[in-house]
Each structure stands twice: as C-alpha cells, then as structure tokens.
Amino acid sequence: MEETPQTVRLDGKGMNASLEHIxxxxxxLLPRLRRFAxxxxxxxxxxxxxxxxxxxxxxxxxxxxxxxxxxxxWMFRILKNAWIDxxxxxxxxxxxxxxxxxxxxxxxxxxxxxxHALSVQAAMQRLPEEQRLAVSLVLVxxxxxxxxxxxxxxxxxxxxxxxxxxxxxxQSMLSADV
Amino acid sequence: MKITDEQLMAYADGxxxxxxxxxxxxxLASDPALAAALEKHRRLRRRVNEAFDPILAERVPDRLVxxxxxxxxxxxxxxxxxxSAQPARRWSxxxxxxxxxxxxxxxxxxxxxxxxxxxxxxTAHDGQIVARAELAKALSDRLASExxxxxxxxxxxxxxxxxxYCRAFTLGSSEAHASLAGVACYENEQWRxxxxxxxxxxxxxxxxxxxxxxxxxxxxxxxxxxxxxxEPLDVGAEDTARTQRWHK
Numbered sequence: 308m309e310e311t312p313q314t315v316r317l318d319g320k321g322m323n324a325s326l327e328h329i330x331x332x333x334x335x336l337l338p339r340l341r342r343f344a345x346x347x348x349x350x351x352x353x354x355x356x357x358x359x360x361x362x363x364x365x366x367x368x369x370x371x372x373x374x375x376x377x378x379x380x381w382m383f384r385i386l387k388n389a390w391i392d393x394x395x396x397x398x399x400x401x402x403x404x405x406x407x408x409x410x411x412x413x414x415x416x417x418x419x420x421x422x423h424a425l426s427v428q429a430a431m432q433r434l435p436e437e438q439r440l441a442v443s444l445v446l447v448x449x450x451x452x453x454x455x456x457x458x459x460x461x462x463x464x465x466x467x468x469x470x471x472x473x474x475x476x477x478q479s480m481l482s483a484d485v
Numbered sequence: 486m487k488i489t490d491e492q493l494m495a496y497a498d499g500x501x502x503x504x505x506x507x508x509x510x511x512x513l514a515s516d517p518a519l520a521a522a523l524e525k526h527r528r529l530r531r532r533v534n535e536a537f538d539p540i541l542a543e544r545v546p547d548r549l550v551x552x553x554x555x556x557x558x559x560x561x562x563x564x565x566x567x568x569s570a571q572p573a574r575r576w577s578x579x580x581x582x583x584x585x586x587x588x589x590x591x592x593x594x595x596x597x598x599x600x601x602x603x604x605x606x607x608t609a610h611d612g613q614i615v616a617r618a619e620l621a622k623a624l625s626d627r628l629a630s631e632x633x634x635x636x637x638x639x640x641x642x643x644x645x646x647x648x649x650y651c652r653a654f655t656l657g658s659s660e661a662h663a664s665l666a667g668v669a670c671y672e673n674e675q676w677r678x679x680x681x682x683x684x685x686x687x688x689x690x691x692x693x694x695x696x697x698x699x700x701x702x703x704x705x706x707x708x709x710x711x712x713x714x715x716e717p718l719d720v721g722a723e724d725t726a727r728t729q730r731w732h733k
Contacts, residue, residue, distance in 0.1 A: 330554070333553050337545045337549055337553075338540070338541040338542075338543070338545060339541065341540055341545065341549075342540040342541055345537065355546055355548075358549055359549055359552055362549065362553060363552065426536070427532055427533055427535075428536055428537075431533075431536075442533070446529075446530050446533045446534070447537045451500065452495075467491055467494070467495070468491075470494065471490065471491055471494055474494065474526070474529060477529060477533070478525065481529070481532065
C-alpha cells in the first residue's frame, strides 16, 4: 500500500465531520483490534498496549488513510508494524539471553506437544511471526487472501504458502485431539 | 485431476471461483481421503475461532475508548516533553508518534470561533502549528499586564531552556463557550505552539500574574515548568524583549 495524498483538509467543517466518523468506526473496530492483538501476544495487557499504540499511530496519520480502502485492513497493518517494531526492539535488548532461552523454549514446545495438545492460543504463540500473521488475518479475522496479502505487503502466493505452513504446524501442535 | 493441498485450502477458505469450486466438489465426492483433509481444515478453523472469538465479547478497556474520544483536552506538540503525564507502560514502545498538526487544527476548527476578523488564528507550517492574524499580533505586541482584546490574553512570558522567548496565553470564544490555552515560543520569526489545551471559560477581571496563571490548565503549567529557564519575566524584562522583537 503506498502512501496516499491527504484526504483530511486543514480547514472547514467537512473535515471535522469525517474525523468524527472515523473515530466512531475505530471504536466499533476495537473488539476486533483486540482480538487481532491477542493472536500476536497472549498477554492481555500487552495486547491492549499494542492496540493503544496502534490507535495513537493511526490518529497521528489519519491523513494517510483514504476512505475507499478498508479501515480494518489499515489498522491491522498499523498494529502489525507496531508489533514487529516492538518484537525487534525487544530482541535487540535481549540479544545476550536469546540463544540459551530459545533453545530451552524449542525443546519445551516439542516436549509439550508430545505430552498433550497445546491450547490453540499457546500453539499460535509458537508459530513463526510470518505464519502467525497469515493465520491470524485469514482464519481469525476472516480477511480474504487479497486483503490479508495487502495488510502484510506481500504477494498472494507468499501469503498462501505462509498460511499453508502455519496451518500445518498448528495442526501438528494440536494433533493430540484433532 | 489431482487437487493440491493449496487448492483445498483455498476451497475451505471460500477463495475459489465457481468453476474451480465445482471441480473440487467433484473430486470430494469420489475421494474420501480428500473429504477427510477438508474436514481437518474446517475443524482447525473452528478451533481457532472458538479460541479467539470470545475476545469480541469482552468489555473494551476504557483507556482504549478514551484514546479515540474526540477532542483530547490536551494536545502536546513537543512530544519529548511528555514524560510525567503518561502512565507507566509494560513495554517500552520505540516511538510515540507526534499528533499530526492537521488533526490538531481539525480539533481547533471544530470548536468554531477561533477565527478573528482577519481569519484563522492558527495555521500549519513545516508540521508545526503557528499563530497568525490577531493572535500573532497580540503575542508580538502586547505585554502580559495589558488588557485583553479579541479574547486574547497573554498570561505571562518566560525564556525556555533553549533561550527562546515563550508566552503562555488564553484565547476565549463566547461562541464556543470555551477557551484555548497554550504556550507559544518565538522561533524563526514565528510564534510556534508548544502545547495547546482546551478549557472551559472562567471569568477573570484582573489580569495579574497570579490571576492569569490560575486560569491556565495544570497541563499547561506543567509544560511551562518543564520548559522554563528561571522565573517568568517581570514587566521590565518583558518590555525589553518586546523591544528587541523577541529575538534571543
């Protein structure tokens, strides 16, 4: 999605009315934004922090949203970017610890999956970032492939292969009773 | 013809056109293994939905709704100064987007009545909100001790830590039954807004420093105390600054 020309003008009442309108639409979207955030991070407070950051970023660049595109897709994209920024900056902070902890986590996951089926939420958290995003947008949020690919800024073919791999891993992690 | 797993997935997701769908339907009818694979896809989707859909019914935290409620009472332009007001976050977000000047102007315009005889008193310039018309004139010409005109009152003046001259002011509007309060600093020959707040109108007759300050919202005073170097200017210092056209 390329940056679009301003649709919010700096004067006049029309602009204010449309701002009001967008705010209302965003309020109506909040339950879905929270659901999407919870597929990215399981902790409720972290997820709501993510939504809040997304809203702040969205308000700061409302002039980049154009009314003929889907507001949900635009917001998912903002949330996704905010999440990735956060994950990356956390990864930088924790670099020293990463190798050890990650090794432990992987063996944990394998162990857990063998013992008993993981909860869907836990299984989602184990998916690689890109598969999780694809699964979340298509299966959880029900976006058409084309919209989901647009949110992620990738070709449809890439989306479907990530989706297929994500499904397969989820399936195997949940396999005990699937 | 063989149905690939991607085709089956697209079928389950309702992404196939009518012709491709008929094709898969036919294969499903004669291939129990394929039908079982489809059922697996569907069951996975159901499980995922059952896991996440209940979130839709949860009560949305107030803080998220209030982030979106129109007309934030205080809109800070100098984002690096917003240290004390924010509640601690669990995550350290890498950046805190500045609120776009266009949005703030929208809020101001929505109040109606922030216009003078010669037009809007605020305009955007280089991503900043700057004073114009009567507001710019009052900030340049009027001492804090002088009486208000056009609903504009300069509360006091001070120097910022960068050495710029800054002035706290209020701007009343009988039309909007509210007033704006703000801090503007003189930089590059312009009065640039550092912070703006909307407040309800308070009648105040004596424009002394105390009185003037008492009608400014706490958020503005907090910003001022963060920015200010030393004390507010006294009448003499203010007059001198005016004479040198607010140049550092």
